[in-house]
Amino acid sequence: xxxxxxxxxxxxxxxxxxxxxxxxxxxxxxxxxxxxxxxxxxxxxxxxxxxxxxxxxxxxxxxxxxxxxxxxxxxxxxxxxxxxxxxxxxxxxxxxxxxxxxxxxxxxxxxxxxxxxxxxxxxxxxxxxxxxxxxxxxxxxxxxxxxxxxxxxxxxxxxxxxxxxxxxxxxxxxxxxxxxxxxxxxxxxxxxxxxxxxxxxxxxxxxxxxxxxxxxxxxxxxxxxxxxxxxxxxxxxxxxxxxxxxxxxxxxxxxxxxxxxxxxxxxxxxxxxxxxxxxxxxxxxxxxxxxxxxxxxxxxxxxxxxxxxxxxxxxxxxxxxxxxxxxxxxxxxxxxxxxxxxxxxxxxxxxxxxxxxxxxxxxxxxxxxxxxxxxxxxxxxxxxxxxxxxxxxxxxxxxxxxxxxxxxxxxxxxxxxxxxxxxxxxxxxxxxxxxxxxxxxxxxxx
Numbered sequence: 001x002x003x004x005x006x007x008x009x010x011x012x013x014x015x016x017x018x019x020x021x022x023x024x025x026x027x028x029x030x031x032x033x034x035x036x037x038x039x040x041x042x043x044x045x046x047x048x049x050x051x052x053x054x055x056x057x058x059x060x061x062x063x064x065x066x067x068x069x070x071x072x073x074x075x076x077x078x079x080x081x082x083x084x085x086x087x088x089x090x091x092x093x094x095x096x097x098x099x100x101x102x103x104x105x106x107x108x109x110x111x112x113x114x115x116x117x118x119x120x121x122x123x124x125x126x127x128x129x130x131x132x133x134x135x136x137x138x139x140x141x142x143x144x145x146x147x148x149x150x151x152x153x154x155x156x157x158x159x160x161x162x163x164x165x166x167x168x169x170x171x172x173x174x175x176x177x178x179x180x181x182x183x184x185x186x187x188x189x190x191x192x193x194x195x196x197x198x199x200x201x202x203x204x205x206x207x208x209x210x211x212x213x214x215x216x217x218x219x220x221x222x223x224x225x226x227x228x229x230x231x232x233x234x235x236x237x238x239x240x241x242x243x244x245x246x247x248x249x250x251x252x253x254x255x256x257x258x259x260x261x262x263x264x265x266x267x268x269x270x271x272x273x274x275x276x277x278x279x280x281x282x283x284x285x286x287x288x289x290x291x292x293x294x295x296x297x298x299x300x301x302x303x304x305x306x307x308x309x310x311x312x313x314x315x316x317x318x319x320x321x322x323x324x325x326x327x328x329x330x331x332x333x334x335x336x337x338x339x340x341x342x343x344x345x346x347x348x349x350x351x352x353x354x355x356x357x358x359x360x361x362x363x364x365x366x367x368x369x370x371x372x373x374x375x376x377x378x379x380x381x382x383x384x385x386x387x388x389x390x391x392x393x394x395x396x397x398x399x400x401x402x403x404x405x406x407x408x409x410x411x412x413x414x415x416x417x418x419x420x421x422x423x424x425x426x427x428x429x430x431x432x433x434x435x436x437x438x439x440x441x442x443x444x445x446x
Contacts, residue, residue, distance in 0.1 A: 032128045033059035050249055051120045054113060057247060058128040058213070064108040065132065070180045070209025073107070110212040112187070112240060114219050115249025117412035121215035122185050128213065129183045137181040141369050142214070143328045143362065145184060146194045149175075149201065151300065168197075172204040180210055186365060186412070187214040189224040189233065190358060190405060191328075196229070199236035206243050217408055220246060225405065266421050270345050270377040279377060283342065287311045299333045306334075308342075315342040322359040328366070331359075335366040339373060339430040346378035349387040351396075357387050357406045361413050368416045371428045383417040 036055045039045040113121050129139045140148075152171045160170075182205075189195050205212075216223075220240045224233045240246070268275045283292070287310040295306040295314075304326075308315040314334060321331075321343065334341065349357050367374055380386055387410050389396055401407040419425050 030131055030133075031059055032062050032124075032131045035127055035131060036124065045123075048120065051124060054121075054124055054247060054249060055127070057111060057245065058124060061108060061111060061211075061213070062128060062131055065134075065181070065211065068108060068211070070176070070211075071107075072208055073206075107209075108211060110206075110210075110214075110244040112212075112214045112216065112220060112244040112246045113249060114216045114246075117217060117415040119249045121249060125183050125185070125213055125215055132181060134181065136179045137183070138179040139183040139185070141365065142184045142187045143365070144332060144369070145182070146191070146198075147329050147332065150193065168200055168204060172201070172208060176205070176208050176210060180208075182210060182212050184212065184214040185369070187216040187223075188218065188405070188409065189227070190362075192228050195224050195227055195233040198233065199239060202236065202239060202243075206239070212244065214244075217412055218405075219248065220244075266373070266375045266426075267383070268375075268377040270379045275377055279342065279344070279375070282375065283313070283315065286313055286340065297330075297333050297337060299329050304330055304333065309338065312338055313340040313342065314338040315344070317344045318346045318360075321363060322356045326359055328362055331363045331366040332370075335363075335370040335372045340375065341367060341372055342375045344377045346376055346380075346386060348380050348385060348392070350392060351389045351401075351404070351407075354404070354406050357410065360386075361406065361409050364413045364416055364420075368420065371425075371430050373426060373430075374417075374420050384414050387413075 033055050036045070036051070040047050045051075113125070115121055126139065129137065149171065152174060153167060156170055156174070157167055189198060218225075220237050223237065224230055227233060268279060290310045292308045292310040292315075295309050297304045297306060306314050306316075307320065314337075321334075346360075349360070364374075366372075378386060385391070387406075389401060389407065390398060
């Protein structure tokens with residue numbers, strides 16, 4: 001009987017391997033690679049061998065997932081060196097997955113992609129995401145996902161004391177009942193609360209069959225670099241390497257900075273005395289005939305005062321939004337509620353103001369994710385000068401800033417700020433996350 005079962009299992013393994021070989025042809029018009037090539041032929045994208053390579057990897061994953069069914073498995077996360085493991089333990093761990101019908105079939109690996117700002121990581125991931133013919137998928141900014149995760153933990157803990165012994169497992173079950181394919185944009189860890197729990201969270205997600213595609217500006221080994229209590233975070237790094245194919249885009253081209261010369265004026269010089277009156281005139285055009293008033297946003301039981309808002313437009317000074325103790329949830333609420341944000345008096349920032357730099361990075365990320373329009377006034381010549389420590393301090397060297405997450409992430413912020421000035425960005429429909437949708441009046445600016 002054992003021979004029959006073993007023989008059957010290996011026949012299934014052989015069929016699965018050959019099936020994967022024959023199904024991956026990339027000829028289907030709806031496959032990610034074919035759509036990418038069609039966009040190049042239609043002059044919507046430029047040919048780029050680095051993008052083509054990543055697109056081929058996403059295309060293979062696309063086909064691998066066509067017959068994939070999530071199964072609960074045991075994820076071996078021991079980090080002992082190989083020399084400390086016996087031959088028997090190596091052999092048993094190689095097949096230590098689950099007792100399900102897919103015992104001998106290797107599950108598709110997740111994909112972690114990193115590279116410079118604007119090189120096309122998110123664009124290619126979005127093509128893959130749109131092509132996947134399943135409902136159980138989600139594309140989300142990583143900060144937003146972690147915030148939602150903490151909110152779920154709080155809700156489940158408050159509503160059901162009986163699950164307190166396996167709270168994390170219950171929340172993961174809830175997530176994976178909704179989706180099993182997660183596409184994370186801007187995978188980065190800045191919050192100590194996220195750093196402390198991320199390994200256990202992803203152990204549960206991977207063990208329950210989650211497949212992940214993630215984009216990041218940093219390789220796994222540099223995540224949460226020099227963060228507080230990083231020793232509790234570092235065990236997560238081998239888990240990422242084990243469960244994911246890690247791919248470096250290795251590109252210095254920022255496509256957001258190409259073809260964005262047709263700008264509408266959305267950036268003003270705060271040093272000019274007439275700027276205040278020009279901004280007032282623009283606000284009047286966008287909000288007329290409504291008069292601005294204050295408002296309050298309720299964010300998980302906390303109130304945030306919006307000092308000036310009308311007709312879907314909110315106005316803050318930089319100090320009001322980035323000097324105070326605001327969090328990702330606050331910026332998500334603002335970005336998802338208003339179609340336009342006016343941010344005034346952005347100063348030149350330095351490395352001693354890392355907290356303000358970090359908040360500004362998160363704010364711009366969330367505005368960009370929600371297609372929120374941004375009008376700003378700043379006390380520097382270009383957006384590149386808002387935070388440019390190498391230019392401001394000639395004694396600093398790039399090597400001195402390699403461990404500073406904000407320094408690396410600000411390249412993405414600059415890229416997005418430039419793109420957000422373009423007519424193409426201003427023409428994008430607003431992504432609202434609530435029911436109070438205000439009309440987007442940007443047609444008045446065209």
